[in-house]
Amino acid sequence: DTGVSQDPRHKITKRGQNVTFRCDPISEHNRLYWYRQTLGQGPEFLTYFQNEAQLEKSRLLSDRFSAERPKGSFSTLEIQRTEQGDSAMYLCATQAGALDTQYFGPGTRLTVL
Amino acid sequence: AQKITQTQPGMFVQEKEAVTLDCTYDTSDQSYGLFWYKQPSSGEMIFLIYQGSYDEQNATEGRYSLNFQKARKSTNLVISASQLGDSAMYFCAMRGIIQGAQKLVFGQGTRLTINP
Numbered sequence: 001d002t003g004v005s006q007d008p009r010h011k012i013t014k015r016g017q018n019v020t021f022r023c024d025p026i027s028e029h030n031r032l033y034w035y036r037q038t039l040g041q042g043p044e045f046l047t048y049f050q051n052e053a054q055l056e057k058s059r060l061l062s063d064r065f066s067a068e069r070p071k072g073s074f075s076t077l078e079i080q081r082t083e084q085g086d087s088a089m090y091l092c093a094t095q096a097g098a099l100d101t102q103y104f105g106p107g108t109r110l111t112v113l
Numbered sequence: 114a115q116k117i118t119q120t121q122p123g124m125f126v127q128e129k130e131a132v133t134l135d136c137t138y139d140t141s142d143q144s145y146g147l148f149w150y151k152q153p154s155s156g157e158m159i160f161l162i163y164q165g166s167y168d169e170q171n172a173t174e175g176r177y178s179l180n181f182q183k184a185r186k187s188t189n190l191v192i193s194a195s196q197l198g199d200s201a202m203y204f205c206a207m208r209g210i211i212q213g214a215q216k217l218v219f220g221q222g223t224r225l226t227i228n229p
Binding site for chain 1: 117146148150155156157158159160163204206215216217218219220221222
């Protein structure tokens with residue numbers, strides 16, 4: 001257990017519904033990342049927070065996706081109007097400093113029917 | 114742009130044997146970091162070992178060691194005395210050492226199966 005927690009672990013939803021995932025970082029880790037991993041692939045970067053500021057977003061993050069980290073602690077990732085192509089594992093990772101290792105949470109597995 | 118290539122989709126090894134998982138990378142950065150993560154079927158990415166581009170010695174961490182060849186841009190993971198619990202997906206990843214987002218770029222992974 002790395003100390004990064006994610007909730008829920010599994011989510012099944014119907015196409016067109018909105019879903020929200022939560023990530024709780026290791027205490028005092030001010031850097032937080034979201035990645036998406038589809039079947040048979042390695043994780044791909046979605047977005048990055050340093051404290052509460054969202055400093056970088058991937059082109060993978062369409063306008064249906066939004067992420068927040070309101071007080072620089074936990075973060076949420078929301079997907080609006082889900083599509084079947086959004087089915088994937090969504091991984092959160094946190095990092096203490098720029099040159100430190102990223103530690104991952106257990107992920108949220110999303111299935112869009 | 115950074116790129117990671119893992120050419121072995123699957124590896125099958127007998128318990129207690131050593132195994133080498135291949136990873137090559139491409140980057141124009143002068144400074145970078147290389148990582149290996151293990152992903153069991155539960156889905157969590159577990160950090161195994163790190164090599165900095167300026168580290169002169171190969172990294173070791175218990176049964177894990179890296180065969181880092183900078184000129185060939187390869188960083189192969191060696192697992193000694195494999196155990197049944199080593200069966201998992203293994204991902205090689207890299208990041209630049211620059212200001213800002215230290216996002217990881219991952220390869221496609223190698224599925225390792227340890228046979229009893």
